[in-house]
Amino acid sequence: MTRRYFGTDGVRGRVGKTPITPDFVLRLGQAAGRVLRRSSPTGHATVLIGKDTRVSGYMLEAALQAGFSSAGVDIVLCGPIPTPAVAYLTRALRLDAGVVISASHNPYDDNGIKFFSAEGTKLPDAMELEIEDELDRGCECVPSAELGKARRLEDAAGRYIEFCKSTIDVNVDLKGMRILVDCANGAAYHIAPDVLHELGAEVVAVGNHPDGLNINDGVGATHTENLSKWAKENNCEVAISLDGDADRLIMADAEGHVYNGDELLYVIVRDRMRAGRVDGVVGTLMTNYALEKRFGELAIGFVRAKVGDRYVLEQLKNHGWLYGGETSGHILALDRQTTGDGIVSALQVLAAMRRSGSSLAELTSDLKLLPQTLVNRRIPAGFDWQNDRAFSRTVEACRSEVEGRGRVLIRPSGTEPLLRIMVEADDSALADELAHRMADSLSV
Numbered sequence: 001m002t003r004r005y006f007g008t009d010g011v012r013g014r015v016g017k018t019p020i021t022p023d024f025v026l027r028l029g030q031a032a033g034r035v036l037r038r039s040s041p042t043g044h045a046t047v048l049i050g051k052d053t054r055v056s057g058y059m060l061e062a063a064l065q066a067g068f069s070s071a072g073v074d075i076v077l078c079g080p081i082p083t084p085a086v087a088y089l090t091r092a093l094r095l096d097a098g099v100v101i102s103a104s105h106n107p108y109d110d111n112g113i114k115f116f117s118a119e120g121t122k123l124p125d126a127m128e129l130e131i132e133d134e135l136d137r138g139c140e141c142v143p144s145a146e147l148g149k150a151r152r153l154e155d156a157a158g159r160y161i162e163f164c165k166s167t168i169d170v171n172v173d174l175k176g177m178r179i180l181v182d183c184a185n186g187a188a189y190h191i192a193p194d195v196l197h198e199l200g201a202e203v204v205a206v207g208n209h210p211d212g213l214n215i216n217d218g219v220g221a222t223h224t225e226n227l228s229k230w231a232k233e234n235n236c237e238v239a240i241s242l243d244g245d246a247d248r249l250i251m252a253d254a255e256g257h258v259y260n261g262d263e264l265l266y267v268i269v270r271d272r273m274r275a276g277r278v279d280g281v282v283g284t285l286m287t288n289y290a291l292e293k294r295f296g297e298l299a300i301g302f303v304r305a306k307v308g309d310r311y312v313l314e315q316l317k318n319h320g321w322l323y324g325g326e327t328s329g330h331i332l333a334l335d336r337q338t339t340g341d342g343i344v345s346a347l348q349v350l351a352a353m354r355r356s357g358s359s360l361a362e363l364t365s366d367l368k369l370l371p372q373t374l375v376n377r378r379i380p381a382g383f384d385w386q387n388d389r390a391f392s393r394t395v396e397a398c399r400s401e402v403e404g405r406g407r408v409l410i411r412p413s414g415t416e417p418l419l420r421i422m423v424e425a426d427d428s429a430l431a432d433e434l435a436h437r438m439a440d441s442l443s444v
Contacts, residue, residue: 003128003129003132004132005019005028005132005135006128006129006131006132007414007415008307008308008310008311008414008415009104009112009114009122009308009309009310009414009415010100010112010113010114010115011028011112011113011114012103012106012110012111012112012113012415013110013111013112014109014110015054015056015109015110015111020056020060020110020111020112022059022060022062022063023063025060025063025064025067025113026063026064026066026067026070026139027067027135027138027139028064028067028113028131028135029063029064029065029066029067029068029070029071029073030067030068030070030071030134030139030140031067031071031131031132031134031135031137032047032067032068032071032097032099032115032131032134033045033047033067033068033070033071033072033073033148034071034134034137034140035127035130035131035134036073036096036097037071037072037073039096039127040096044072044074045072045073045074045096045097046073046074046075046076046095046096047068047073047074047075047076047095047096047097047098047099048075048076048077048078048086048089048090048093048095048097048098048099048153049061049064049065049075049076049077049078049086049098049099049100049101050078050079050080050081050082050083050085050086050089050098050099050100050101050156050187051078051079051080051081051100051101051102051187052080052083052100052101052102052103052186052187052215052244052245053080053185053186053187053189053210053212053215053244054101054102054103054108054111054212054215054244055108055212055213056108056109056111057080057101057102057111060101060111060113061077061101064099064101064113065077065150068148069147069148069149069150070139070140070141070142070147070148071140071141071142071148072142072146072147072148073096073148074148074149074150074151075148075149075150075151076093076095076150076151076152076153077150077151077152077153078152078153078156079152079156080187080189080190080210081156081157081160081187081191082160082187082188082191082242082245082246082247082341082342082343083100083102083104083114083187083245083246083247083339084246084247084337084339084340084341084342084343084344085156085157085160085163085187085191085246086098086099086100086116087116087120087121087337087338087339087341088120088160088163088337088338089153089156089159089160090116090117090118090120091118091119091120091338092159092163094118095118096118097115097116097117097118097123098115098116098120099113099114099115099116100113100114100115100116100245101113102114102187102244102245103244103415104243104244104245104247104248104415105184105216105220105221105222105243105244105248106216106244106415106416107215107216107217108212108213108214108215108216108217110416112415115128115131116339119338120337120338120339121313121338121339122309122310122313122339157190157191160191161191161194161195161198164191164195164341164343164344164347165195165198165199165347167336167337167344167347167348168199168347168348168350168351169351172351172354172355173199173200173354174196174199174200174201174350174354175200175201176200177200177201177202177237177238177350177354178201178202178203178204178234178235178236178237179196179201179202179203179204179236179237179238179239179240179350180203180204180205180206180227180230180231180234180236180238180239180240181193181196181203181204181205181206181208181239181240181241181242182206182207182219182220182221182227182230182239182240182241182242183205183206183207183208183219183220183242183246184207184215184216184219184220184221184241184242184243184244184246185207185208185209185210185211185214185215185216185217185219185220185244186207186210186215186216186220186242186243186244186245186246187244187245187246188242188246188342188343189205189207189208189209189210190208191246191343192205192240192242192246192342192343192346193205193208195343195347196240199347204230204234204236206219206230207219207220215244216243216244219241220241220242220243220244221241221242221243221248221249221250221328221329221342222243224241224250224252224258227239227241227250227252227258228252228253228254228255228256228257228258231252231253231254232254235254236254237253237254237359238251238252238253238254238350238353238360239251239252239253239254240342240346242342242343242346243329243342246341246342246343247309247330247339247340247341247342248261248326248328248329248330248331248340248342249261249264249329249331249342249343249345249346249349250264250329251264251346251349251360253359253360253361255361257360257361259360259364260327260328260329261325261326261327261328261329261330261331262283262287262288262290262291262325262327262367262369263360263364263367263369264325264329264331264345264349265281265283265291265323265324265325265331266291266294266364266367267349267352267360267363267364268323268331268333268345268348268349268352269281269295269300269323270352270363271348271351271352271355271356272322272323272335273298274355278300278322278323279300279301279319279320279321280300280301280302280303280319280321281295281300281301281302281321281323281324282302282303282304282305282312282315282316282319282321282323282324282325282332283302283303283304283305283312283324283325283326284304284305284306284307284308284311284312284326284327285304285305285306285307285409285411286307286326286327286328286374286409286422287304287326287327288327288369288370288372288424289370289406289407289424290367290368290369290370291367291369292304294366294367301319301321303315303319305324307326307411307414308326308414309325309326309330309332309339309340312324312325312326312330312332313332313339316332316334321334322334322335325340327372329342329345331345333345333348336348370406370424370425370426371424371425371426371427371428371431372422372423372424372431373422373423373428373431373432373434373435373436374420374421374422374435375420375421375422375435375436375438375439376413376416376418376419376420376421377418377419377421377439377442377444378417378418378444379412379417379418379419379442379444380417380444381417383444385410385412385419385442388442388443390441390442390443391438391441391442391443393441394437394438394441395408395410395438395441398423398434398437398438401430401434402423402425402430402431402434405425405426405427405430406423406424406425406426406430406431407423407424408421408422408423408424408434408438409421409422409423409424410422410438419442421435421438421439422435423435423438
């Protein structure tokens with residue numbers, strides 16, 4: 001079946017344009033509420049709602065709450081809190097589902113709705129399709145005696161802070177470390193600095209003053225051009241950068257190196273190998289080939305999933321493995337958390353540094369990534385890029401040019417109206433030239 005509203009990470013779009021409008025979000029809450037009640041053995045359901053710091057979150061939270069309540073579903077409100085915190089609290093409180101109002105790394109005037117199951121994982125495709133089908137029924141309200149009630153979970157942030165701290169060994173602390181954390185003016189602004197501080201680190205926080213409009217604005221995991229500079233200026237040995245909903249992680253040192261998700265996943269897996277065997281790791285189509293090759297040298301299995309942490313998780317479950325991730329910084333360590341978690345992933349990297357007494361540069365010294373260039377081109381809705389003749393000819397020529405030296409990957413974004421053009425080659429100048437040549441050949 002074809003999805004009409006759900007993408008790779010929930011329902012997402014520009015605020016005020018369908019589907020991110022109050023009326024649609026109300027109907028979405030009703031539809032999801034009816035599905036949840038049907039699937040509950042008791043016929044009753046309770047959902048937890050969290051959000052990031054976008055100004056539109058107030059409007060969408062009210063609409064979503066009204067939808068769930070009118071479907072007879074109770075609501076627990078958390079306010080601004082990271083996406084992985086919703087996954088954790090939904091599971092910890094034994095609730096039926098969790099909902100996040102966020103557009104992750106997108107600008108403030110985008111927003112979205114994504115759902116978590118009672119197990120703290122993304123909803124399966126079948127349930128998302130069932131919700132879409134239910135939307136066709138339109139608005140229906142249960143009798144007044146059956147309306148859902150809402151309450152606020154006042155200590156949501158504190159509960160999640162304690163959970164994050166519990167994901168590293170009790171005998172590992174961060175005393176003596178000076179760490180910069182970029183909170184992207186997003187959902188972790190009041191959480192990530194406290195987690196690091198309570199574990200003993202001296203913390204310098206940036207991007208921790210959200211105003212509803214500045215989320216991801218020149219800060220966060222998609223804007224790391226100044227991360228190393230900030231670490232050096234503030235005399236920090238390492239810097240952590242989260243995105244707007246804190247489910248992805250990029251790190252940097254004061255020597256000018258920015259470490260992407262492939263490198264950080266490698267650090268975590270090598271640390272786990274010291275404690276026992278690691279059977280396999282899941283990457284994506286975007287994962288650097290050097291990581292696959294290095295894991296092969298270490299006798300660790302490696303498979304690629306479609307881009308999107310939900311697909312990484314599917315492959316991990318299929319193989320019975322624990323570790324996977326994306327180059328963009330979504331990292332899954334299923335021995336610690338059920339979903340990608342920027343703060344928890346950062347703690348695993350910091351713990352590896354403490355246990356080994358090594359810097360990030362030292363921990364990644366035997367992983368030599370191939371140069372990659374990723375160019376994003378905005379495309380109109382419905383644009384058939386696969387039948388763009390000039391673009392197709394250019395792509396074919398570029399594939400031939402890089403054959404034996406790298407690879408070309410073209411894919412539409414699952415969260416934005418973008419075509420992502422990636423070239424991986426043994427020469428950075430070649431990768432850059434080919435990626436921009438293909439992007440410039442698009443007939444848009």
